[in-house]
Amino acid sequence: MNRLGSATSPYLLQHADNPVEWWEWSDAAFEEARRRDVPVLVSVGYAACHWCHVMAHESFENAEIAALVNENCVPIKVDREERPDVDAVYMEATQAMTGQGGWPMTVFATPDGQPFFCGTYFPPANFARLVSAVADAWQNRRDAVLKQSAEVVQALGSRLPAGGPLSAELVDGCIAVLHKDYDAARGGFGGAPKFPPSSVLEFLLRHHHRTGSAVALSMVEGTAEAMARGGMYDQLAGGFARYSVDATWTVPHFEKMLYDNALLLRAYTHLWQRTGSPLAQRVADETVAFLLTDVKTAEGAFAASLDADTDGVEGLTYAWTPDQLVEVLGPDNGKWAADLLSVTKEGTFEHGSSVLQLRTDPDDVDRWAEIQQQLWAARAVRPQPAMDDKVVASWNGLAITALVEYGVLRGSPSTVDLAASAGDLIWHLHFVDGRLRRASRHGVVGAPAGVLEDYAALAEAFLLLHQATGSLHWLSRAEQLLGIVLDHFADGEGGFFDTADDAEALVVRPAEMTDGATPSGMSLACEALLTYAALTGSSRHREAAEAGLNRLSTVMARAPRFAGWALAVAEAALAGPYQVAVAGDPDGTSELRRAAWAAGSPGAVVVFGEPDAPGVPLLADRPLVGGQPAAYPCRGFVCDLPLTEPGALRELLSPASQPEL
Structure with missing residues (x-):
C-alpha cells in the first residue's frame, strides 16, 4: 500500500493499493521532488469519473508503468472535489496548453509546482512514452522545460476586465444570445454532449418573472421536459445523471452528482412554482426522494456522488433489454413497459440494452406506478454503483437551499427539518477554529480548507433556513461566514478570490468568474451577500454584492x-429584492407568509414572527393592523403600505401572471 491508505477521500483510497507510489498533495511531496531532482506528476480526478477508473486500471495498476513513474517523478494524486483550488489552477493550465480540459487530468510540473506539460486521459502505451519523454526532457533539456513552465505560469491567472455597471439592458440582451444557442427541437443548448444548464434555467425563470418573456419561459419548459423524459433522468428512482452523451438526452454519462441534483431540484421547484407544471412537480418530488434515500449519509448530510460504473462497467445497474422486462413483469406488462420506456431489441445503449426513457405520459397511471415499483425492486438487487460518501460543504449548501425552498413551497416541514439537520452537522463538524473546512467523511472532517464557494453556498443555505424556521442562529452563522468572505477573499477590485488570503499559496491564486456545472464562488458570494443585505439592511453587504455583479458583468455580456448564476443573482438585484416581514405570525403558518413565498419574486426574503421580535430587523416597528397579521413589503429600502390580504401581496410581488398553487 502506498501513502494514500490514510486518506479521507474515497477517490484517493481507490488508488491506495496501486503500485504507483502516490503521495497526497502536500509540502512533503514537493520537498521529495526537490530532494530527488525530479518533476512531479499531478494526477487529478474524482471517484465517480469513468475515464479516471479506466486510466487507473490501464496504467496505474500496471507494474511496469508504475515502476517507470516511480523512478522518474514524484506522483501526487488529487481529488478535485476535495481540492478545487488545485484543480482550478491546473485545469486552467491544461486548457491553455491543449485547448480543452477534463478528467482524469494529467500534469507534469516542476518541484515548485509550475506546470510544463498538461493533458487528460492517455492510453497506457502513450502514457508510458510520455513519462519517458518527460524524464528525458527534465534531464537533458532542463532550460527549455523551465522556460516553458515560466511562460505557462505567467499566462495563468489573467482575469477579464471589469465590466460596466449592472443594468436591465445588459441582462435583457442575454436572452437573444441564449436563444441563438437554444436547441428548439430537443431542448438544451448546443449539441452533443449536453449538460444540464441548471444555472441558465434559474436565470430564465427569474427573467420571466420580471419581464413575462415567453421566449425565456419556452426555453426552460422545453429543456426541463426533454431532460426529464430522456435517459439522463432516472425514471425509476428519480435523480439526474451528470450529462447526456448525445443531443437528445437519451444516453447519460451515468454518475449522479449531488450538485446537479440540488441545482435541478431548485429549477424544477421554481418551474412548478411559476407555472403549476405537473411534470415539474413530479420531477421535484422524485428528486427530493432520491436525495433523501440514495445519497443521504448516516450522519445526516449528503454524499458527493454515485459512480458511473458498476463493477467496472458503465451503466450496468441502469440498462434493460426487452427480455429482462418480460422476466420481471411478465409478457403483457413487459411488452407494455418496453413500448412506454423505449426499450428496443436494437437498444439505445450498449450490447442491445436500453436506457429507460419516458417520452410520453402513460395512459394508465396506476399500471405504470405498479410497474415502476416492480422494476425498481428488481434493479435494487442488481450490483449497485459505488458511492463517494464524503460530504462537501458547498454542495451540501446547494442541497440544503433547494430542500428548504421545496419544503416550504410544497408544504413539507419534515423536508425543512432534514435540511436543518444537515446544516447543523456541517456547521458543527466543518467549522473548525473559526474557519470552514471543505469536506468530511464518516463524521471526521478533512484537512483541506474551505474555498469561496463553500462559505457562500453555506451562507445562502443558512439564510434560507433562518427564513424557513425563524431561528436566529442561522442568521448569526451566515453573518460569520460572510464576514470571513469579505475580510479574507476580497480581491480589492470588487470581486473575490477562490482561496483565502492566508490559504496555501499555489502557483497562482485562483479566481473563477464563470458558472459551469456549479455556480462560481463569486456568483454564490454575490447571492448570499444580497440575501443577507435584504434581511438586515446592511449597506456593506449590499454594496459588496453590487460591486461583485459589476465585476461579473463582462462575463454576462x-x-x-x-x-x-451571475445573471440569476442580477435578476434578484434588479427586482429590489423585496423584503417581506409578516408580523403577527409567530409560527409561520399564516396565508400571508405562504403567499409571499409562492409569489417567487427573485431574491425576495420573507421573515415571520411577532411584532418587534428581537434579532429580526425587518420586524422592528411592524405592528398588527386592526388586530390582524400584516405583511410589510419593502423594495430597495422603500416600503409599501402593510397588507392583510394574501391576494394583494401576491399581486404586488408577481408582476407577471402565474397560477394559484
Whole structure:
C-alpha cells in the first residue's frame, strides 16, 4: 500500500493499493521532488469519473508503468472535489496548453509546482512514452522545460476586465444570445454532449418573472421536459445523471452528482412554482426522494456522488433489454413497459440494452406506478454503483437551499427539518477554529480548507433556513461566514478570490468568474451577500454584492451560457429584492407568509414572527393592523403600505401572471 491508505477521500483510497507510489498533495511531496531532482506528476480526478477508473486500471495498476513513474517523478494524486483550488489552477493550465480540459487530468510540473506539460486521459502505451519523454526532457533539456513552465505560469491567472455597471439592458440582451444557442427541437443548448444548464434555467425563470418573456419561459419548459423524459433522468428512482452523451438526452454519462441534483431540484421547484407544471412537480418530488434515500449519509448530510460504473462497467445497474422486462413483469406488462420506456431489441445503449426513457405520459397511471415499483425492486438487487460518501460543504449548501425552498413551497416541514439537520452537522463538524473546512467523511472532517464557494453556498443555505424556521442562529452563522468572505477573499477590485488570503499559496491564486456545472464562488458570494443585505439592511453587504455583479458583468455580456448564476443573482438585484416581514405570525403558518413565498419574486426574503421580535430587523416597528397579521413589503429600502390580504401581496410581488398553487 502506498501513502494514500490514510486518506479521507474515497477517490484517493481507490488508488491506495496501486503500485504507483502516490503521495497526497502536500509540502512533503514537493520537498521529495526537490530532494530527488525530479518533476512531479499531478494526477487529478474524482471517484465517480469513468475515464479516471479506466486510466487507473490501464496504467496505474500496471507494474511496469508504475515502476517507470516511480523512478522518474514524484506522483501526487488529487481529488478535485476535495481540492478545487488545485484543480482550478491546473485545469486552467491544461486548457491553455491543449485547448480543452477534463478528467482524469494529467500534469507534469516542476518541484515548485509550475506546470510544463498538461493533458487528460492517455492510453497506457502513450502514457508510458510520455513519462519517458518527460524524464528525458527534465534531464537533458532542463532550460527549455523551465522556460516553458515560466511562460505557462505567467499566462495563468489573467482575469477579464471589469465590466460596466449592472443594468436591465445588459441582462435583457442575454436572452437573444441564449436563444441563438437554444436547441428548439430537443431542448438544451448546443449539441452533443449536453449538460444540464441548471444555472441558465434559474436565470430564465427569474427573467420571466420580471419581464413575462415567453421566449425565456419556452426555453426552460422545453429543456426541463426533454431532460426529464430522456435517459439522463432516472425514471425509476428519480435523480439526474451528470450529462447526456448525445443531443437528445437519451444516453447519460451515468454518475449522479449531488450538485446537479440540488441545482435541478431548485429549477424544477421554481418551474412548478411559476407555472403549476405537473411534470415539474413530479420531477421535484422524485428528486427530493432520491436525495433523501440514495445519497443521504448516516450522519445526516449528503454524499458527493454515485459512480458511473458498476463493477467496472458503465451503466450496468441502469440498462434493460426487452427480455429482462418480460422476466420481471411478465409478457403483457413487459411488452407494455418496453413500448412506454423505449426499450428496443436494437437498444439505445450498449450490447442491445436500453436506457429507460419516458417520452410520453402513460395512459394508465396506476399500471405504470405498479410497474415502476416492480422494476425498481428488481434493479435494487442488481450490483449497485459505488458511492463517494464524503460530504462537501458547498454542495451540501446547494442541497440544503433547494430542500428548504421545496419544503416550504410544497408544504413539507419534515423536508425543512432534514435540511436543518444537515446544516447543523456541517456547521458543527466543518467549522473548525473559526474557519470552514471543505469536506468530511464518516463524521471526521478533512484537512483541506474551505474555498469561496463553500462559505457562500453555506451562507445562502443558512439564510434560507433562518427564513424557513425563524431561528436566529442561522442568521448569526451566515453573518460569520460572510464576514470571513469579505475580510479574507476580497480581491480589492470588487470581486473575490477562490482561496483565502492566508490559504496555501499555489502557483497562482485562483479566481473563477464563470458558472459551469456549479455556480462560481463569486456568483454564490454575490447571492448570499444580497440575501443577507435584504434581511438586515446592511449597506456593506449590499454594496459588496453590487460591486461583485459589476465585476461579473463582462462575463454576462460575453458568454451568458457561462454566467447563468451571475445573471440569476442580477435578476434578484434588479427586482429590489423585496423584503417581506409578516408580523403577527409567530409560527409561520399564516396565508400571508405562504403567499409571499409562492409569489417567487427573485431574491425576495420573507421573515415571520411577532411584532418587534428581537434579532429580526425587518420586524422592528411592524405592528398588527386592526388586530390582524400584516405583511410589510419593502423594495430597495422603500416600503409599501402593510397588507392583510394574501391576494394583494401576491399581486404586488408577481408582476407577471402565474397560477394559484
